[in-house]
């Protein structure tokens with residue numbers, strides 16, 4: 001059987017994704033030692049990241065060529081805005097952060113660059129660009145979640161256990177697999193130069209994922225603090 005496009009992509013990003021597992025922020029979640037102030041910064045930034053990210057699912061649904069693709073994007077949109085963002089709202093409420101405060105978070109340089117890149121790719125291309133833009137996010141979180149779930153007590157940790165459980169869950173594995181299935185369907189019959197472009201989007205978003213972990217670890221916003 002011919003190699004699936006997702007296998008080709010995975011071979012390319014695997015070394016990169018393994019560096020996530022070595023990242024101090026991700027290790028801190030898995031080992032339960034992460035500084036809670038870093039986690040709060042991450043949660044707030046991730047919340048507004050997910051707002052922009054959700055727009056890509058909506059663009060994908062609008063650009064879909066068939067009902068199955070449209071339904072998958074709609075399910076991902078629903079899952080993100082309701083299930084995934086509920087996790088953030090629950091964490092925020094335990095930290096005494098209101099939903100309004102969450103929503104009013106000023107996006108960091110990394111979040112701005114990452115979401116602008118994805119939105120640009122999704123808006124300037126066809127439905128295949130939208131799926132390539134969202135693939136690394138949904139898939140790499142499931143990759144990390146499933147790995148951390150095998151670490152001793154990670155899924156039972158009183159604070160970070162819910163995070164590990166959510167991203168390793170069957171429900172999120174299904175969402176990631178739906179994205180993988182979509183990219184394979186969309187890749188069918190496409191010439192290699194077009195596949196290369198899609199692969200590039202997945203590689204770039206994988207780099208942005210690493211930058212996101214760095215941003216969280218360093219609690220960074222913008223390089224120069226504004227005085228205006």
Ligand SMILES: Cc1ncc(C[n+]2csc(CCO)c2C)c(N)n1
Pocket residue numbers: 046049050053076079080081084136137138139141142172175209212
């Ligand atoms: C920076 C960043 N990247 C990826 C995800 C994970 N994620 C985003 S959408 C989606 C699919 C279904 O909601 C998943 C798993 C995140 N939260 N933050």
